[in-house]
Amino acid sequence: MRMDRMNANTFRTGMMFASIALSSLPSALGAQPASPAATPSTAPGIRQLSYADLADLALSAQVVAGVTVTKAERLKGELAPGLQAGNARFLIEAQTAMLLRGAEGLPGSVSYIVDVPLDARGKAPSLKKNRLVIFGNRVPQRPQELRLTSPYSQVTWTQNIESLLRAILTEATASTAPPVVTGIGNAFHVPGAIPGESESQIFLTTPNNRPISLTILRRPGEQPQWAVALGEMVDDSASAPARDTLLWYRLACFLPTTMPERSTASLGASDAQAVRDDYGFVLKQLGNCGRTIAR
Template identity: 75%
Template sequence: MPAPAKNRQMLRFGTLLAFNLVAMSAAAPAIAQPQPPAATQTSGIRAFSYADLADLALTAQLIAGVTVVKAERLKGELAPNLAAGKARFLIEAQTGMLLRGADGLAGTVSYIVDVSLDARGKAPKLKKARFILFANRVPNRPQEIRLTSPYSQLDWTQTTESTLRAILTEATAASAPPLVTGIGNAFHVPGAIPGESESQIFLTTADNRPISLSILRRPGEQPQWAVALGEMVDDSARAPARDTLLWYRLACFLPARLPEKSTAALSASDAEAVRADYRHVLTQLGRCGRTIER
């Protein structure tokens, strides 16, 4: 006697459903939702910031452009722990491009995603929609992927694709800036004339590569600052342009205040001068611009 339709459906989802639901539950606290709109942008395209896209892109094994072939809504037992105002779908999609992913990606992939309901409580139409996905592989299942966060299915736009390509190009270059993890020692040298000085602030990085900030002040001029990706500060050192990988590494990862230990060896006046120079750097960098929390 054939199994009831509901049981056949549950069997069909198999390990894809189980694997994704466990992963979604584990990942949920990692990214908060400080402001609307919701994770997937099917009811109106949201402009994610450079920092948002960099956060997503640099932590995903796979970044792919897909077109949805089939979207099957999961309800009841097939959608446990579903947040209010959301609908859960099992998606089958055709891979159109692969921006990141060693060893390639299958032409057709499956994944699970939660999407926001509209004001009338209706789910968006997903079939034939184009998305950019940030995902990890499912071990031993090349046609199944797992989205990395609630924000990992974005509406495709040319702007989003171009920004991601720029981020990934910089990130894979030999000259890619390291991940900033904190601040080391800082130094300050007064100049020969009043109002002239130079501060140097050394940063700590995930791979111990050297990176430092230098701030030069001259009377009657705006302070000049630069970042050096090496042991020495030379004429090639410049302040980074906004929405570049180096800018992101600084604007989004530097602490809001200079740690006391960084100026512990300085006099009180030199320490205050360094703190003022550090504040100037943060002001020049501007806000990180995240709209989703890491």
């Protein structure tokens, strides 16, 4: 790195930031990836991020912003401690183009540290002028610096990614936003008046005790019907969530794969099995969470 282009204070700041950013990367999405193929992409078309990937990134970051790289200074040797083989580390300076999340706003230019994979010839990518979306946290007392929240927190901007992020963050900040799901509480099962008819209700747990429950109805000769209620009572407006919505994400990505035994401990054996079957039906209807990056 050319020292004539950075004064001593900036150099110390960059080093401090590099140390924090790369040593503290474990966050909501887990530790730094084990192979270059899992590192964030900065070239169009290399990685397709799913709805769940983008929700994981956006909801765990203080700042979600679109930026254009104005300067990419490669850090080598002692300026890149802990750098994995096959990667290059850069100190990025970027112009803020849009702010999708960030209660305190964002300066017109920001800087951050990022690791990117080398190409097949061992060359670092050209980052200058790239249009990106970044997911970061603020650095205390350094308003122009960000710390990326994970190894995956710099992605190439596309209109589709921007649209999905806007939809996710709009839903998340609405007064009707579904709560975070942390597990399963009690469950109940009531057989109907005729054979093959039944109703199961499964209560979910949330950090702030907001009510959310699953209801599964079975009638002879009909496909089982299920719905999610976000209140104390289940009414006719309750329905199953559409895929790639925040409520679907809260369920598909965070519900346990099996019903805990404690949730059905008060039920008889046949009722407990019926609840387990109904819960399995809900999981099948929700489908795979669709994450492509490790948590």
